[in-house]
Amino acid sequence: MSRITLLLILLSSVSQAQDIDFLKSRIDSLCAPRYHGRGYVENGDVKAASFLQREITAIGLSKVQDTSTQPFELGVNTFPGKMSVSFDSQELKTGVDYIIDPRSMGLEGEYKTFKFKDKWIDDRKKLFKIRNNPKLGERAAVIDLRESSEEMKSFANRIGENPLDVPAYVILTPDKLTWSIARRTVDFALVRAQTDHLEKDPKSVTLQIDQEWISDYSAQNVIGMIPGESDSMIVFTAHYDHLGRMGKDIYIPGANDNASGSAMLLDLAKDYVGSKPKHTLVFIWFAGEEAGLVGSRYFVDNPMISLEKIKFLINLDLMGDAGKGITAVNGKIFTDHFDQLVEINTKNSLLDEVKARGVAANSDHFPFFEKGVPCFFIYTRGEYMHYHDVNDKPENLTLVKYGETFQLIKLFAESL
Ligand SMILES: [Zn+2]
Known part of the structure; x- marks a missing residue:
């Protein structure tokens, strides 16, 4: 081992907690024109999947069943040209x-x-x-x-x-x-x-x-893990796909929805890697969410991990502005878990408010919930109003209280 390698290892093991510069740069990348809004024109989502694969390789996540992707097909309507x-x-x-x-x-x-x-x-x-x-x-x-x-x-x-x-x-x-x-x-x-x-x-x-119906578009989920002391799992998920192009001249960037959650997942993975956590940690970036939870439904029907071994799943979507706090969908179902989340928040004076909601089929946690996996879908609440439109772009994203949100999710996951 050279001295430089040793130094790099020491430096990387010092890097702790959330990294807002890392987060911002990954949000910028995911929203860049080369990924075309992570939709189905110009294979934007496939290119974004390759980017995520490169990222998790660089971070050092382990493969799951010898791979880091799960391909599936879907039919979609697209607008590639004029x-x-x-x-x-x-x-x-x-x-x-x-x-x-x-x-x-x-x-x-x-x-x-x-x-x-x-x-x-x-x-x-x-x-x-x-x-x-x-x-x-x-x-x-x-x-x-x-x-x-x-x-x-x-x-x-x-x-x-x-x-x-x-x-x-x-x-x-x-x-x-x-x-x-x-x-x-x-x-x-x-x-x-x-x-x-x-x-x-x-x-x-x-x-x-110009419109084109694609009957067999090939998309893919991206997955990586950190083996823990036990084979029971904490699973973190976020969808990386978005709406793509509305014609050749414009695309919908999806900074808040959900480059923010995808980048936060990378940040969490980066933070945990190199440690030996109590539970095995699994990170999944889903495709096809905007088309109707297609990627996560495919995953639960063709699971690459044992769903019974999932101790808890945390789905992150719309993580760009926690100025007013966060909401946990299923907080009214898994009340013990929710009380724990609130207690951690209060004890550490992190966010203004942690709210509970009931069941909602509004993101990728839902197919898991239907299969009996205990889970929360966490989204942030603040002033940010751009949703499924051309203004949901990185320069508008405030990322208020990102560090606090990161801390809360991490402490909560560690308390499980
Ligand atoms: Zn979303």
């Missing part, structure tokens, strides 16, 4: 003025518009008449949610059929635009436009939407 929407030849800003509905099909052309009236929803005769009107059949239907009934709002939110048999629907909404991922498509183009800066209703809409 993406533009104009109202009366005025081009809208993608991701800001409008989003494409994740289930939309592709379409190119200019379409005159007509308004879809509230009273038509339940009027089968009228709908039939419109469907058979050749003039309207070539137009785009506009659904204006600014003055519409609750019925129309719920209709517009779940629109899946093509009640008017038109090529496109444009939904005008005063609400925040929130994007997602779809594992099915509709047979028309579907645009949601924000009305804050809309001067007048569009008389025509010009669409250029």
Whole structure:
């Protein structure tokens, strides 16, 4: 062993506790253009998985069943190419003025518009008449949610059929635009436009939407572990996938959701490595969460570790701003564990508030919960409001009380 190697080992064993610079740089990396928002265009999530594999190799996590990945397939709707929407030849800003509905099909052309009236929803005769009107059949239907009934709002939110048999629907909404991922498509183009800066209703809409349905996209979970004194396990999880590209020009970075949790998992792994913990520690970065918990469901159906041996699982998602504290989903179920979490927080004066919630199928802990694995899903609460949109980017992330959150999770895991 050279002196330099010895020095490096000594230095690395000194590095303790959370490392905010490390965290920030990993969040920046995961949100970089080369990972395309960790979605399905340009294989963004696959490239992010390779990045995570390199990271856990560098950190020194052990393999699980001789590997660090678990591949699985899913079908997804994607928008890899051209993406533009104009109202009366005025081009809208993608991701800001409008989003494409994740289930939309592709379409190119200019379409005159007509308004879809509230009273038509339940009027089968009228709908039939419109469907058979050749003039309207070539137009785009506009659904204006600014003055519409609750019925129309719920209709517009779940629109899946093509009640008017038109090529496109444009939904005008005063609400925040929130994007997602779809594992099915509709047979028309579907645009949601924000009305804050809309001067007048569009008389025509010009669409250029490239869409591609991928039936067998190959994604992968990433996994590593630190063997402990016993084979009972504490499992830390976070999804690294996000929404990817909305056309070739923009992508949704997902800094809070969930580059923050993914990077925190790396930080925890880095902190624990080199120690011999009481329980074996397993770290899993899931793919396909935004598509409906696909990666974690695949994992529990094809477990690489014995689910019975999991003493407790901690899922981290949205870890970017703990200014007001954290919430533990399942805190009202596993009350002894929750009391322990609160006690540790109070004793060490860490976060302002630790809240409990009941059961929720809102992140990757849930498939484990369904299989009887005791678990929390922990997310932070603060001022940060960007969610599933173009502004959820590293420069907006505050990372308030990151160190305190890290400490709390670590002390809690060690108390198990
Ligand atoms: Zn998330």
